[in-house]
Amino acid sequence: MGGSSFGKNYTVTTFGESHGRALGAIVDGCPPGIFLDEEKIQAFLDRRKPGKDPYSTPRKESDRCEIISGVFEGQTTGTPICVVVGNEDQVSGDYSDIKDVFRPGHADFTYHAKYGIRDYRGGGRSSGRETIGRVIGGAIARAYLDQKGVGFTTYVEEIGDIKTDPGNEDFDFIEKNPLCMADKNAYEKAAKYLDELKEKKDSSGGVIKCVISNVPPGLGDPVFDKLDARLAYAIMSIGAVKGFEIGDGFLAAKSTGSKNNDPFYRDKDGRIRTKTNHSGGILGGISTGEDIVLRVGVKPTPSIGTNQQTVDKHGNETSITIHGRHDPVIAPRACVVVESMAAITLVDFYVRSLS
């Protein structure tokens, strides 16, 4: 049990169930004097909000956040920041179909096996709505990192077999398409592919790429708390994430030392840099100062409209057809969640002193 807190010094604790009264997060350890208001957090929450396009579930939630504590006269005070998002769409619907039956690909069975009791309404705590707390923690982390000049570029690189064409990225396009892709051609193919899947009541997986710029050298701790290990921990904890790569990732396994090593040089400003960045901005678990580059594999939406074989909580074999409309792909809405978890991880290292 437990496990709802992340971070050693900048700690995000989340709470809330899909159909409970509210969801939210407490951020403890945020430095004082960071400019913060509800609008800043809301901008991040809006990026994960459902119902804004044909590829996401039409649940009607305004998901308005409210800062309960820790901010005074527009600035953080160093005390815990509690932010809450109420559940408007909290109708006590008809859950008779999922109350006792384990949906394949969902956490229904494992929660039942672990706890013996679960809030089955909309998946309860295991719902994707749990990520609201992560995005709150991430938005506050971003407010801090913005003051340090750290930048993030996050987009969907692959959907099914459709890949971003390297060199064809237009990063301004990311916010202009509902799939958060950076390549217009790839987006159009992916949109078509998802339309077909929706027709078949099926869904697709995807790959998210996140590039973090302007991180200084020296962030991360050796051995277990390597920066890449903490990033992997943070991001693999997002529901539906099945794979994580830093830098060249699994491609490095196919490479050779002579190609994979990044030669050092001195740039015109006298800073030590690497000519290539196969390492993804991290060596020995500590940032090099180059862009931190990571890739995240996201599984297809498990809620699909076709009939699936399963068992109920009494152990009887049965089948289930999940009603309602669901996102045909999770990856686009997960971009802001990946970015949030990465930002939380970074701030957790920033707030530790070295002297």
Next chain:
Amino acid sequence: MGGSSFGKNYTVTTFGESHGRALGAIVDGCPPGIFLDEEKIQAFLDRRKPGKDPYSTPRKESDRCEIISGVFEGQTTGTPICVVVGNEDQVSGDYSDIKDVFRPGHADFTYHAKYGIRDYRGGGRSSGRETIGRVIGGAIARAYLDQKGVGFTTYVEEIGDIKTDPGNEDFDFIEKNPLCMADKNAYEKAAKYLDELKEKKDSSGGVIKCVISNVPPGLGDPVFDKLDARLAYAIMSIGAVKGFEIGDGFLAAKSTGSKNNDPFYRDKDGRIRTKTNHSGGILGGISTGEDIVLRVGVKPTPSIGTNQQTVDKHGNETSITIHGRHDPVIAPRACVVVESMAAITLVDFYVRSLS
């Protein structure tokens, strides 16, 4: 700073530098009454020992472990278990070539950037010898898990472009070849490939697969401390690891919900099982009772014999040729380290009560 401890309730803290007096680990939180002696730990250490075959560095270390505390009359007592491995090969060699120069692909530069001071002898704390402490923690975790009936199968699945042929695995073969591969054909090709690379003073990456059997349903905590998130954290903290997958991993990103969801059924013993195991034995961060399957991407050995461009600690551009012989591939010796970190992660969940 910090970061040398892993685990919340079963905690492994490691110490030691490559050429210091000794390396080792303290395991705190191990339950009492586990049968343990130096021989059991030694068996795991011998799996990572260098110099035993043509594909690993010929450093002459017997790497004999000594239990300093926590074991009494052949059993653990519940108090911290300290195990130490002395450094025999601790000659104060000539380090003038690496003292001030940053080796590409190594942590020399980032340690310097972070700390301003570093033990440059053999990489100091960032050396692969640091994994001795991990293997000690893993060996003790395995002693516990053996009593629970949990089994591990770990092998090198890929080296460069050479892949294990699914269906052609012979798991008894793993211990019989120096590359820890499970497919004899793949092994022979890989051995030839590595011979060629050694000739060119180059090195190769590889992929490790680890399958953990007989884990009961219910292990892992929701949200941030998901079992897969903790496994990723543990394993991505191993030096040279660049990618992590649970179950189908990045392949799930290419799949569809209808294929990727694992249907539930009831087996002949009345247990709830899944027909397929795309999820890799984890749903919502909690074990399902199916095999836990994970894959790990390992980069090529950064120590290569060719001349490489770099800078020194004064910022001057220079070049370096790393002398001595080095493993042409890291993955085989890393198998026992991956297995150790997975075992440590599992035990950390086992020792938390649910009632």
Next chain:
Amino acid sequence: MGGSSFGKNYTVTTFGESHGRALGAIVDGCPPGIFLDEEKIQAFLDRRKPGKDPYSTPRKESDRCEIISGVFEGQTTGTPICVVVGNEDQVSGDYSDIKDVFRPGHADFTYHAKYGIRDYRGGGRSSGRETIGRVIGGAIARAYLDQKGVGFTTYVEEIGDIKTDPGNEDFDFIEKNPLCMADKNAYEKAAKYLDELKEKKDSSGGVIKCVISNVPPGLGDPVFDKLDARLAYAIMSIGAVKGFEIGDGFLAAKSTGSKNNDPFYRDKDGRIRTKTNHSGGILGGISTGEDIVLRVGVKPTPSIGTNQQTVDKHGNETSITIHGRHDPVIAPRACVVVESMAAITLVDFYVRSLS
């Protein structure tokens, strides 16, 4: 920064400022299947509620709690329990007198020195209202401990020089007097003493005694996480607490080994017991099965009505007269807070497995 979470496996995180929107707590790691509703928590909150008698501040707060998450159909689910108490009395009063001036005995100066910014309204985060979150965490811990049969008796043993007469305690009387004392004679003297102090706009300190019964042997971890060390940590973290004793406490310093050692015997049920309990139910940091007995020294209310010398945040010397009425003694209202922190500490050990 940070520091708003307590507990390793049963973790209470609190948030909120005296005059912010709300205060509350998240409890993570509470086992599933504990019967819990708002009424149970409210009963504990009502014990710390101000304005119910002549010896506490007349702030009008109903302090109604609301469970936001973690409880489903009347039982805990194992997921984080968020409980919130709104601030009704959140009038934007006139704080011009305390905005820039450091009240003696309060945290105004130290918060300013640490953070450079502080919510000065009613003391912000350093207000006694912060204990609302502790009592929420304690009430939930008590719901768990009640199911285990653990009992608590907590009362004010001393106020100023007035002491409870040992042997004259009537534990039913505790709830019947506003000073939470167990000795009617002592209560009457203390009430008179406090009336005199109120007249002089002054305040008194006090001592709280807490006896915990029916804790089994074996709770607590050796070395740093001794049960008494964790209890001291928990209880010394309550504002205004200046001293902590376990068992005979400082009296043991005056005693001899032959008197202080508790001889073991076997009781009629075959259980190993001690004849005396100078140790306060803990040996080597682990519970013996005897009553856990602790005493807590609480300083006088720092908010007093007389004029006090101080400085303002610009460093100018000035004086302050604190207006409004304040509790002439903190100890009675702190009883439920001490009990809460003790309960939280105990549950944190209960939920760790030993096998």
Next chain:
Amino acid sequence: MGGSSFGKNYTVTTFGESHGRALGAIVDGCPPGIFLDEEKIQAFLDRRKPGKDPYSTPRKESDRCEIISGVFEGQTTGTPICVVVGNEDQVSGDYSDIKDVFRPGHADFTYHAKYGIRDYRGGGRSSGRETIGRVIGGAIARAYLDQKGVGFTTYVEEIGDIKTDPGNEDFDFIEKNPLCMADKNAYEKAAKYLDELKEKKDSSGGVIKCVISNVPPGLGDPVFDKLDARLAYAIMSIGAVKGFEIGDGFLAAKSTGSKNNDPFYRDKDGRIRTKTNHSGGILGGISTGEDIVLRVGVKPTPSIGTNQQTVDKHGNETSITIHGRHDPVIAPRACVVVESMAAITLVDFYVRSLS
């Protein structure tokens, strides 16, 4: 289980049993660039060494420490510092008298109740020799704090009923008497009292006072991780400690607000100070910049030579006479342990950044 680590960012993990191969500690999170060698640590260890005077046990241990890792060319490197002290006096003596019998006042029974197995030789892990690891951690913390100018004065203030006469302290005298007292008259009375107790095979408790100077304002975190709460946690975890006070401690419970509040003023250097220091240098859990003053109640040595009633591990009532000579008082040798735990606690706050 667990519990052998202390500190969040400056973390001390100890290991070792009284009669095992060695005892020691790993310090993780120590900043780089601190000058450290074995001599510095040895000076602290020598302060707790037994056998140096008539009031401590004559066990012959040189207790020589060895730095195993984390120090390079005379400076800390930021990596974990492992320090080991071998057990020379590790004769496999005759333990038949204590093997199965629970010594009153010791942890024999509680360890047995918790673990079912224990290293009974000399108390195993629960021995006073466990404090060697604490002193190692404290000596390293002191090396850091010395560079910050923080000073410690620690002495035995009371033994039995004999008290230091306030105003009669001579702090140079502390190191010159085996009882670590600061008042020569009190020392002479105490020495006589202890001689009498030794005659009777009995022992005495005592009180330790520790004053820490030159700590800047702003150290400590609000709510649970208050500086005084962490100090209480650290110091109450020392075996035999039964009481803890900060500032006026339990005397504050007898005081009034008008006397107990410390008025602020501005000193000639423009710093904000308090005229009195009843608070002991901490307000709201954060340091004020005044001396941190704490008092510690230590129980009498439980190992006494008279016959005591007890039970054995089979539940049979029996009696025990503890042979060998033992310290007639623990407090003097505990001074360096109290100081060590206080230093560890302070550094743990120093190494957290605020910006």
